Amino acid sequence: MKALYFAWVRERVGKAEEELDPPATVATVGDLIAWLSRRGEGYAHAFDKPLAVRAALDRVHARSDALIAGAKEVAFFPPMTGG
Amino acid sequence: MKALYFAWVRERVGKAEEELDPPATVATVGDLIAWLSRRGEGYAHAFDKPLAVRAALDRVHARSDALIAGAKEVAFFPPMTGG
Amino acid sequence: MMATVRVQRDDFDPGAEAEGLARGRKDVGAVASFVGYCRDEGGRLAALELEHYAGMAEEEIARVVGEAEGRWPLLGVAVIHRYGRIAPGERIVFVAVAAAHRGAAFAAAEMLMDYLKTRAPFWKLVIGVDGAFEGWVEAKADDDRSAARWSDAVSGP
Amino acid sequence: MMATVRVQRDDFDPGAEAEGLARGRKDVGAVASFVGYCRDEGGRLAALELEHYAGMAEEEIARVVGEAEGRWPLLGVAVIHRYGRIAPGERIVFVAVAAAHRGAAFAAAEMLMDYLKTRAPFWKLVIGVDGAFEGWVEAKADDDRSAARWSDAVSGP
Numbered sequence: 001m002k003a004l005y006f007a008w009v010r011e012r013v014g015k016a017e018e019e020l021d022p023p024a025t026v027a028t029v030g031d032l033i034a035w036l037s038r039r040g041e042g043y044a045h046a047f048d049k050p051l052a053v054r055a056a057l058d059r060v061h062a063r064s065d066a067l068i069a070g071a072k073e074v075a076f077f078p079p080m081t082g083g
Numbered sequence: 084m085k086a087l088y089f090a091w092v093r094e095r096v097g098k099a100e101e102e103l104d105p106p107a108t109v110a111t112v113g114d115l116i117a118w119l120s121r122r123g124e125g126y127a128h129a130f131d132k133p134l135a136v137r138a139a140l141d142r143v144h145a146r147s148d149a150l151i152a153g154a155k156e157v158a159f160f161p162p163m164t165g166g
Numbered sequence: 167m168m169a170t171v172r173v174q175r176d177d178f179d180p181g182a183e184a185e186g187l188a189r190g191r192k193d194v195g196a197v198a199s200f201v202g203y204c205r206d207e208g209g210r211l212a213a214l215e216l217e218h219y220a221g222m223a224e225e226e227i228a229r230v231v232g233e234a235e236g237r238w239p240l241l242g243v244a245v246i247h248r249y250g251r252i253a254p255g256e257r258i259v260f261v262a263v264a265a266a267h268r269g270a271a272f273a274a275a276e277m278l279m280d281y282l283k284t285r286a287p288f289w290k291l292v293i294g295v296d297g298a299f300e301g302w303v304e305a306k307a308d309d310d311r312s313a314a315r316w317s318d319a320v321s322g323p
Numbered sequence: 324m325m326a327t328v329r330v331q332r333d334d335f336d337p338g339a340e341a342e343g344l345a346r347g348r349k350d351v352g353a354v355a356s357f358v359g360y361c362r363d364e365g366g367r368l369a370a371l372e373l374e375h376y377a378g379m380a381e382e383e384i385a386r387v388v389g390e391a392e393g394r395w396p397l398l399g400v401a402v403i404h405r406y407g408r409i410a411p412g413e414r415i416v417f418v419a420v421a422a423a424h425r426g427a428a429f430a431a432a433e434m435l436m437d438y439l440k441t442r443a444p445f446w447k448l449v450i451g452v453d454g455a456f457e458g459w460v461e462a463k464a465d466d467d468r469s470a471a472r473w474s475d476a477v478s479g480p
Contacts, residue, residue: 007374007446008459059379061442075376075444079462082373082404082445083359083416083436090217090289091302142222144285158219158287162305165216165247165288166202166259166279181338184358192363192411198432199356201341205423206349254349266362268436269469275355276429312426 001068003036005046006077009053012046013076020074029055030064032074046076054079084151086119088129089160092136095129096159103157112138113147115157129159137162169231170244173223178246180260187242187264194241198271199262200279206254212295214303216258218249219287230281234263237277237316238270245278247286251293277316284313326388327401330380335403337417344399344421351398355428356419357436363411369452371460373415375406376444387438391420394434394473395427402435404443408450434473441470 003020005013026035030050037047047053055062057071068074086103088096109118113133120130130136138145140154151157168187172178184199204214231243242264252258261278265271290303325344329335341356361371388400399421409415418435422428447460 004376006376006444007448056376056379056444059376059382061383075379077376077444078446078459080441080444081447081460081462082375082443083440083466087219089219089287090291139219139222139287142219142225144226158222160219160287161289161302163284163287164290164303164305165218165286166283166309179338181336181342184356185338188358188360188412190412192361192366195360195362197358197360199341200425200429201345201354202425203345203352203354204349205352209349255345255347268357268359268433272357272429272433272436276425279425279429 001071002073004073004075006075008078009046009076012042014042022068027067027069028064029057029062029066029068029074032068033064033076052078084154085156087156087158089158091161092129092159095125097125105151110150110152111147112140112145112149112151112157115151116147116159135161167235167240168242169228169235170246171224171227171231172246173218173220173227174246174248175250177248177257178260180257180262183244183246183260184262187244187262191241191264193266194264195266196268196271197242197262197264198268198275200260200275201257202259202279204252204254204256204258210295211254211292212297213254213293214252214258215291215293216249216252217289217291218247222287223247223249226286227282230278230285233281234274234278238265238274240265240270240274243274243278245282247282247288249288280309280312280316283309324392324397325399326385326392327403328381328384328388329403330375330377330384331403331405332407334405334414335417337414337419340401340403340417341419344401344419348398348421350423351421352423353425353428354399354419354421355425355432357417357432358414359416359436361409361411361413361415367452368411368449369454370411370450371409371415372448372450373406373409374446374448375404379444380404380406383443384439387435387442390438391431391435395422395431397422397427397431400431400435402439404439404445406445437466437469437473440466 056075139158188194244262246260263274345351403417420431
């Protein structure tokens with residue numbers, strides 16, 4: 001699946017997007033965050049307060065318990081500050 | 084004092100404005116309405132439901148118990164329907 | 167605070183009026199505006215004839231603007247109300263409010279419209295399409311209720 | 324219902340966009356509109372850099388417009404949100420709603436703004452005047468509360 005990072009999540013992870021291939025045990029958005037956090041310092045910093053990071057699956061807001069199976073695109077970002 | 088009439092109050096009274104010289108016993112807006120109602124059929128019709136008519140003294144909304152002493156201009160009109 | 171109040175027969179340009187409240191400023195974060203139009207009521211209405219109390223109309227609107235200013239931190243207000251004959255599709259009334267934040271701008275614009283409906287001395291005469299009828303629009307209890315929403319902080323007529 | 328949703332780098336003409344909702348129509352009685360501007364925060368802010376999630380931004384705004392449509396009888400909606408670098412005094416966001424009556428137009432415009440703030444995927448980076456600092460704007464609890472006002476009738480994210 002394709003992962004996108006925005007705003008300070010992007011800055012901390014150090015890239016705007018990448019391809020992810022999580023193991024089958026990673027079922028939910030929350031699992032994915034935990035798995036990403038173990039990939040290095042930048043990821044750990046980006047996700048150190050999991051509640052401060054929002055996610056979207058295929059461009060729709062998703063909670064941390066949402067299942068990622070079938071999603072082609074996942075995005076992580078801070079709470080929105082548009083408008 | 085100068086009296087102004089608007090909308091259906093004007094139509095019923097039959098004129099847009101006139102000079103009034105009420106007797107000293109006419110103290111309030113309500114008294115003035117009662118006094119005008121006795122001036123003829125048009126006036127009686129205009130003021131037959133006193134609560135349906137609003138008044139202003141010198142261009143400021145006034146209740147029926149407002150004193151008319153000193154006012155140069157009194158106006159009578161239906162509830163407003165602008166906006 | 168910059169306040170514009172106009173009562174006029176002619177049409178106006180709402181975009182230019184609203185933008186005028188923000189132009190050249192860097193403290194305005196929000197402009198809420200409203201335009202009221204004449205509807206044709208499903209084809210039955212040929213025109214509205216708006217009667218007004220010249221002099222009091224401007225003064226009363228200015229009082230209402232003053233009350234809004236006392237209630238919210240506003241950076242600019244514009245109110246325009248037309249009178250005379252107005253055909254379906256034409257503009258009747260305009261309100262715009264500038265503020266630092268959107269909450270104040272929206273609330274003041276809505277309060278101004280509610281108060282214009284119930285306190286500004288204008289009366290609408292409906293002219294029917296075939297000349298078969300005309301009649302004065304009756305004041306709506308709804309409008310009184312809308313205006314009463316604001317009465318905890320500002321005094322009514 | 325006519326709905327326009329645009330996410331763009333360029334500025335826009337709010338007057339023309341709002342008037343477009345009423346032009347040629349005789350059933351529109353009310354157009355409420357809102358423009359959000361970049362403030363200079365007392366001279367400390369040189370610019371905002373707005374990042375957005377292209378694709379999702381348009382889709383999410385369209386979902387929010389759909390929820391407003393389900394809640395009020397609307398005759399037209401236009402939403403424009405800019406991204407990229409925006410200087411103090413420049414427009415950032417625009418919402419306009421047309422309806423027969425003002426209550427629906429005001430409420431829908433305000434709900435759309437509340438939801439844009441909390442659900443549309445945009446993030447503001449503040450650039451300080453002397454280049455001495457930059458930082459991401461933090462989401463406000465106030466905005467979440469504003470958006471929550473509408474949650475009895477529409478489902479959140």
